[in-house]
Amino acid sequence: MTLYHAPQSRSSRVLSLIEELGNPPEIKIVEVDIPRMMSGTGKRDPNNPHPEGKVPLLVHDGVEIWETAAILLYLTGLYPQCGLGVAQGDPQRGRYLSWMFWYAGVVEPVIIAHLCGLSHPGFEASLRGLPEVFARLETALAKGPWLMGDRFTTVDLLLHSPFIWAPQITPDSAAIRDWVERCKSRPAAERARARDAAAMARWAA
Known part of the structure; x- marks a missing residue:
């Protein structure tokens, strides 16, 4: 199993x-030049087999899995002992899947549109905007420290991530800020940041 990854x-x-x-696949670092890719002038890393030259890409037994939510669901299903997923047959399975697909289908498009300064009545009528996203998170967090209640799951790992790569969007909400801090403070998240920082230092050397 191999993960194609770009640091930070x-x-x-x-x-x-x-x-x-705790049972990591091989990590292959590839380069993704986001500004140049967005302008259409970038060159994709020839060592990256992702069909669009992006990251992440997981390859398992020769099968390519792309899109973050798909990879997270795949890995938590492959390693149920990690306790970060919700198994088929569990009454909370539907809620768990709904959070994952809500992120992919609503949250990230809304955040990207906001960061790009894009606005359109049709888009906002369909997907809403950041205030509605924040309200959904606050409502869920009022019922427990994590989005699924009393335990950290892949849902938290995925949905807190925009506040890491785009911290300027973090709302003035104690519930959301504290939740993001709890997610950031997990030892695994700290190890991942340290690994990324070391990879960036090697590139800069």
Whole structure:
């Protein structure tokens, strides 16, 4: 099993999960030049097999798994002993999947639109905006320290991640700020950040 990863990118949340698992796949560092890719002038890293030249990409037994939410669900299913997923048949399985797909289908598009200064009535009517996202998080966190209640899951790992790679969007909400800090303070998250910092230092050397 191999994870293709770029340090200090959105792929870092997969690295955090790998640190949680304690049974990491091989990590291959690839380069992703986001500004140049967005302008259409960037060159993709020839060592990265991702179909769009992005990260993360997990390859397991020759099968490529892309998109962060898919990779997180795949790994938590592959390693149920990590306790970060919700198994098939558990009454909370539907809620768990809903949070994961809500992030992919709503939260990240809303955040990207906000960061790019994009606004359109049709987009906002369909996906809403940051205030609605924050309200959903606050409502869930009022019922427990984590989004699934009393235990940390992959849902928390994924949904807190935008406040790491785009901290300027963090709202003036004690519930959300404290939750993000709890997620950041997990030993696995700290190890992932240290691994990324070491990789960046090697690149700069």
